[in-house]
Amino acid sequence: MEAKTIEISVKGRPVSVPSVQVKGRTIFAAGGWLKMASVRDEPWLDGEAVTDPEAALEKIRHAGLNADIFTFAQRLPDPKPRFDYPIVWENLAAISTVDCKDWWENRLPQETRKNVRRSVKRGVTVREVEFNDELVKAIVEINNEAPIRQGRPFWHYRKSFDVVKKDYGTLLDRSVYIGAYHGNELIGFIKMIYMGEIAGILQIVCMNRHQDKRPANALVTKAVEMCSGKGLKYLIYGRYVYANNTKSPLTEFKRRNGFQPTLVPRYYIPLTLKGRLAMALGLHLSFKRFIPEKLHYVLGNLRARWYQRAASGASPVEERAGKASESPDK
Numbered sequence: 001m002e003a004k005t006i007e008i009s010v011k012g013r014p015v016s017v018p019s020v021q022v023k024g025r026t027i028f029a030a031g032g033w034l035k036m037a038s039v040r041d042e043p044w045l046d047g048e049a050v051t052d053p054e055a056a057l058e059k060i061r062h063a064g065l066n067a068d069i070f071t072f073a074q075r076l077p078d079p080k081p082r083f084d085y086p087i088v089w090e091n092l093a094a095i096s097t098v099d100c101k102d103w104w105e106n107r108l109p110q111e112t113r114k115n116v117r118r119s120v121k122r123g124v125t126v127r128e129v130e131f132n133d134e135l136v137k138a139i140v141e142i143n144n145e146a147p148i149r150q151g152r153p154f155w156h157y158r159k160s161f162d163v164v165k166k167d168y169g170t171l172l173d174r175s176v177y178i179g180a181y182h183g184n185e186l187i188g189f190i191k192m193i194y195m196g197e198i199a200g201i202l203q204i205v206c207m208n209r210h211q212d213k214r215p216a217n218a219l220v221t222k223a224v225e226m227c228s229g230k231g232l233k234y235l236i237y238g239r240y241v242y243a244n245n246t247k248s249p250l251t252e253f254k255r256r257n258g259f260q261p262t263l264v265p266r267y268y269i270p271l272t273l274k275g276r277l278a279m280a281l282g283l284h285l286s287f288k289r290f291i292p293e294k295l296h297y298v299l300g301n302l303r304a305r306w307y308q309r310a311a312s313g314a315s316p317v318e319e320r321a322g323k324a325s326e327s328p329d330k
Contacts, residue, residue: 003029003063008040020063022056025049029065034278037067037271043200043236044171044193048075053083057269068275069284073266076198077233081265086279090266093240093251093259097199100228104221108258115214116221119180122213126222129179129189131172136165138179138186145207150249156205178222180206180215188215192223192235199227200236220257234262243286 003018006028019028019040026040037060039049050056050072060070073090074082081087095103104113119126129135143156143164156164171193180188188206192199201223206215227235240261241251268284270276278284 003065006040018063018065020059020065022050022059023052025056027056027060027065027070029060029067031068034069034274034284035065035067036284037065037070039072041171042072043238044195044202046174046195049073053085053267053269057271060271068270068272068278070269070271071266071284074264075195076236076262076264079262079264083267085267085269087265087267088285089263091240091261091263093237093254094262095224095227095235095257095259097224097227097232097235100225103224103228103258107260109256112217112256112258115217119214119218123182124187124213124215124218125181126215126218127179127181128226129177129186131169131175131177133165135177135179135186135189136161136168139168139189139205140164142186142189142205142207145209149205175202176226178219178226180219182210182213182215187213188219190219190223192226194230194232197232198234198236199223199232201238204237216253217257224258243291245291 003020005016006019006026007014007016008028008030009015010030015030017028017030019026021027025045027037028040029035029037039045042049053070053072056072057070060067076092076094095107097103140159140161143154144158147154147157156167159167168191174194176192176194178190178192179186187210188204190204191202193202201220204216204219206219224235237254237259240254240259242248245251268279270279275284
């Protein structure tokens with residue numbers, strides 16, 4: 001069996017990688033000096049990513065993916081490890097949606113409940129939206145509002161209508177779009193994927209100029225209500241903490257919206273000598289976990305300022321010169 005080439009997205013850009021099919025799942029190999037074999041679209045699959053690891057390992061080896069390590073994770077609602085392979089506990093940002101009232105009254109901070117009410121008072125309405133050309137045009141406008149989001153270049157900034165339609169038109173059979181409107185203007189949206197007993201937020205983006213209307217809080221609340229209404233057990237929004245940066249703006253957003261850290265096992269299976277050595281030294285995990293938490297905050301601020309300067313077209317020298325020329329009376 002020979003590996004086939006597929007296209008994946010890396011930082012918003014298409015990349016071709018070798019892959020193999022295993023029981024309805026696509027496993028691909030990617031990476032630099034250490035190549036990882038992973039399950040395509042793993043966070044968005046309907047059901048477990050891997051049910052028979054031995055069958056997957058056999059096909060990976062026979063297909064010649066040249067991977068050093070094979071990794072896959074279990075998913076909620078059953079986090080109890082099922083396989084006897086090396087584990088790293090992966091933290092997810094999760095809301096239990098079994099009891100929406102309990103989440104609202106006991107797990108959502110009071111300030112966020114106030115923000116949801118403020119959103120209504122300031123004219124924001126939230127509803128499920130059909131994926132069509134009108135929605136895509138509105139998404140393009142939101143994406144093009146700012147080149148930098150969360151201190152990083154925004155991957156979807158200035159993408160064409162056709163590219164945005166392709167990017168956002170995936171998994172439509174299990175997707176729902178929730179829009180926040182001020183009048184007739186879409187000022188924020190969520191793309192949510194249904195995955196059996198759970199759902200996951202693929203993306204949430206809101207207009208910066210309408211931040212005072214708190215559309216993001218209203219959108220998350222609507223998503224929780226919809227999941228609870230369908231009898232789902234969890235709403236997931238990526239990881240709760242990335243590396244060990246517990247004070248990142250994204251983690252703080254999740255905390256304020258009632259998400260809680262929830263652990264699931266991620267398995268790492270070495271396939272080569274390089275893979276075994278890398279795992280023994282902990283090199284298969286992100287190097288960012290070695291950075292002290294306080295330094296994460298400092299580096300994050302410096303990176304955000306650098307990207308913002310680059311986006312504005314001003315160099316650090318030009319920016320300092322501009323500040324020096326300002327009148328002290330201003």
